[in-house]
Amino acid sequence: MxxxxxxxxxxxxxxxxxxxxxxxxxxxxxxxxxxxxxxxxxxxxxxxxxxxxxxxxxxxxxxxxxxxxxxxxxxxxxxxxxxxxxxxxxxxxxxxxxxxxxxxxxxxxxxxxxxxxxxxxxxxxxxxxxxxxxxxxxxxxxxxxxxxxxxxxxxxxxxxxxxxxxxFRPGVFQPDPRRSAHANRGAYLAESLAHCGACHTPRNALGAEMKEHAFDGGEAEGWHAPALNAANPAPVPWSAQQLFTYLRTGLDAQHAIAAGPMDPVVRNLARVAEEDVRALADYFAALMPGRGQTPEAKADSGGPGAAIYAGACGTCHDRGRDASSGSALPLAFASALALPTSKNLLRITLEGIAPPAGEPGRFMPGFAQALTDAQVKELMRYSRSRFGGGAPPWDDVDEELRKAREDK
Ligand code: HEC
Ligand code: HEC
Ligand code: HEC
Known part of the structure; x- marks a missing residue:
């Protein structure tokens, strides 16, 4: 109606x-x-x-x-x-x-x-x-x-x-005279040119942004773009310096790589003035007050998911990330495990991670062929309970798996 x-x-x-x-x-x-x-x-x-x-x-x-x-x-x-x-x-x-x-x-x-x-x-x-x-x-x-x-x-x-x-509310950005030039620059970039909210702010059924939920987490091309405010799900809270490194290189020592639609964003930010990336990092660091806990894997619950994890994922992700190939971040550090939706972990699992043709970057194989739907579901259940920081089980795996398979 x-x-x-x-x-x-x-x-x-x-x-x-x-x-x-x-x-x-x-x-x-x-x-x-x-x-x-x-x-x-x-x-x-x-x-x-x-x-x-x-x-x-x-x-x-x-x-x-x-x-x-x-x-x-x-x-x-x-x-x-x-x-x-x-x-x-x-x-x-x-x-x-x-x-x-x-x-x-x-x-x-x-x-x-x-x-x-x-x-x-x-x-x-x-x-x-x-x-x-x-x-x-x-x-x-x-x-x-x-x-x-x-x-x-x-x-x-x-x-x-x-x-x-x-x-739609047209209108030019108005700097806040009470803020520093640096803070205004960060706000200007975040709220206009860099359009971070276009992905990170949720939208209503007609695709309009819910402005009262700015940076509460949104959607982009089948991926969830995590909250960039107090609801940020990162297991290790972001410092301004870490955010800067992430936005500049896509990779910070204690956080997941910038994958999916975030990858082109950081590849572009690698090419702009350092000061602008700092301004963006400081803007968002102020919106994400840290909660300060250290991520920990829960006890291994066993079951079919444990064996799938050990065979398909643990060989790299249990090693920790260093410069060598075959090493990767322990999954308890990855936001994808702590999100309200399983879609990012599903997409990473099926598609893997690869830089655009001819560009440098870290590589993870995709498991779209290697794992059956039943195996993927077991793996999701297991990974969420072991590395999800105590978050409740996902209830959207069936639907998101179907969508991710269709998009392949
Ligand atoms: C998130 C995707 C996206 C980004 C980022 C984007 N555009 Fe576009 N742009 C589109 C799409 C899609 C259309 C077509 C919209 C339509 O058909 O109504 C469009 C249309 C346009 C048009 C109108 C062209 C025409 O033929 O009618 C211009 C001009 C334009 N974009 C310029 C830019 C500039 C400059 C930037 C960077 C500052 C930019 N766009 C960034 C997706 C994007
Ligand atoms: C085209 C959509 C899109 C745009 C534009 C975008 N992001 Fe993202 N962003 C994402 C997605 C999707 C993810 C999740 C990526 C993943 O799981 O690896 C993400 C992840 C992130 C993360 C990691 C969050 C966490 O805790 O794990 C940060 C920080 C971030 N984006 C900041 C920004 C900033 C700052 C801007 C503006 C300069 C921006 N993003 C613009 C889609 C976008
Ligand atoms: C051959 C090594 C390898 C295997 C096997 C592997 N990954 Fe990865 N994975 C990576 C690399 C490399 C990255 C890029 C970021 C990094 O270095 O941690 C990555 C990134 C990720 C990320 C984003 C967090 C991060 O580490 O930045 C998730 C989530 C993830 N993988 C899940 C999985 C799952 C689930 C499996 C098993 C189905 C799996 N991976 C198997 C190497 C691997």
């Missing part, structure tokens, strides 16, 4: 809220952009993860085509190279700014919030100018991404007008 009344309201709002198209512009010549502005834009693009969604695996940078799975269907990152036909080569700076600030394309159509303009709306004019300079000086690529595959009614773009009226 609620959904239908929203759709009805949507049609009403959408009907009277047609947005203006902005005139096509001649693509500005690449050399006309100030190289310093382009360099700044490159850093901002890394902080904003523009490459993650706008580059297909193995594809040309920013030419689009990367699939993004959402609860409403699959969206594809668009081509944001300056190609005039298939990219944004005919977009003026004003059209580009409007896309980031208001979630509208050049023709005035509403954009899906899978493009995190709910965050980019807070960007400063100056940063948007630098991003524009960077994007418009990339190699133009002629390429059209596949059309989005969204279920009805989500495939009706005009309904986004109502969604935005209900949930």
């Amino acid at each position: 609620a959904r239908f009344s929203i759709i009805f309201a949507a049609l009403a709002v959408a009907a009277c809220a047609a947005q203006q198209a902005l005139a096509p512009a001649e693509p500005p010549a690449a050399p006309s952009f100030d190289p310093a502005l382009v360099r700044k834009g490159a850093e901002l693009a890394a902080l904003g993860d523009c490459n993650t969604c706008h580059t297909a695996p193995g594809g040309k940078p920013y030419a689009g085509g990367r699939a993004l799975k959402t609860p409403f269907g699959t969206l594809y990152g668009t081509n944001i190279t300056p190609d005039p036909e298939t990219g944004i080569g005919r977009w003026s700076g004003a059209a580009f700014r409007r896309a980031l600030r208001e979630g509208l394309d050049r023709e005035g159509r509403h954009l899906y919030p899978a493009f995190p303009y709910e965050y980019y709306t807070r960007l400063s004019d100056e940063d948007i100018r630098a991003l524009y300079a960077y994007v418009m000086t990339r190699e133009p690529v002629r390429a059209s991404p596949p059309p989005h595959e969204l279920r009805f009614p989500y495939n009706v773009r005009a309904l986004l007008g109502a969604w935005k009226a209900l949930y």
Whole structure:
């Protein structure tokens, strides 16, 4: 019922809220952009993860085509190279700014919030100018991404007008004069460009962020993005220094590796100014007051799960992580075991962990073929009770295992 009344309201709002198209512009010549502005834009693009969604695996940078799975269907990152036909080569700076600030394309159509303009709306004019300079000086690529595959009614773009009226609050970030420049920088990055909450804040049934639950833990492409506030599940509480190391390298001595959708985030943060990563680390360290216990494995309960663990996992994870291959963190230290859901441990178990092709990183084999569903379930039960820090058994293993198998 609620959904239908929203759709009805949507049609009403959408009907009277047609947005203006902005005139096509001649693509500005690449050399006309100030190289310093382009360099700044490159850093901002890394902080904003523009490459993650706008580059297909193995594809040309920013030419689009990367699939993004959402609860409403699959969206594809668009081509944001300056190609005039298939990219944004005919977009003026004003059209580009409007896309980031208001979630509208050049023709005035509403954009899906899978493009995190709910965050980019807070960007400063100056940063948007630098991003524009960077994007418009990339190699133009002629390429059209596949059309989005969204279920009805989500495939009706005009309904986004109502969604935005209900949930979208445009507006530039306002620094807090009582805070230091460093603290304001951390807040600006976390709450705008780096859009940490886009994954780490939960969303309602219509995909809108529950703002009163900021950083309570959300979902990203079938993974759980853990809480980054007092509810953070990490068995060893994060210090600011550890967070910095994790965000910079994906690996900190006492915490799990940044896997799944967090991996591209840290690969981008490795390329930006150290000071910005410090500002982000300090921002989140302040939100996650430590609870200060040392993780411990519970007594081995035996059973079929114990044997599966010993054969498939313990050989590496009981060794502890050092520089050698075949070594890995004891699982009592891993957040995946302490989360409210089994989905991350399931995905890591089935898919393993591997760096993107050609990049350095630690490697764990996937067990999708080696383990049957029954074995995986036994392993989940055992691992949770032995390494989950006393958390209750998971009740979502059957469903999450089915989803993880489908996504393989
Ligand atoms: C989480 C994924 C994601 C990230 C990160 C992201 N985008 Fe996008 N972006 C999308 C998707 C998906 C669309 C298409 C939305 C639609 O069709 O309504 C889009 C659309 C756009 C558009 C409109 C293009 C068009 O053809 O209509 C622009 C411009 C854009 N993004 C620029 C950027 C920039 C600049 C950044 C980095 C600051 C960025 N995006 C980061 C997913 C993303
Ligand atoms: C595209 C989605 C996405 C974005 C954007 C994102 N994260 Fe994450 N993050 C995740 C997921 C998923 C995990 C769980 C990864 C795992 O299990 O290895 C995670 C894990 C983490 C962890 C480890 C938590 C723990 O206690 O185990 C931290 C810290 C973190 N993210 C911080 C950040 C910060 C800071 C930002 C913004 C700069 C950010 N994330 C942006 C998806 C995201
Ligand atoms: C060949 C060695 C190896 C085996 C076998 C192995 N892993 Fe891993 N695992 C790794 C490595 C390497 C990482 C990357 C991070 C690290 O070094 O700890 C990792 C990461 C993880 C993580 C994220 C926490 C972390 O260590 O950063 C989890 C959870 C995990 N593995 C679970 C499992 C489970 C469950 C099994 C058995 C089904 C398993 N692993 C088998 C090597 C292994």
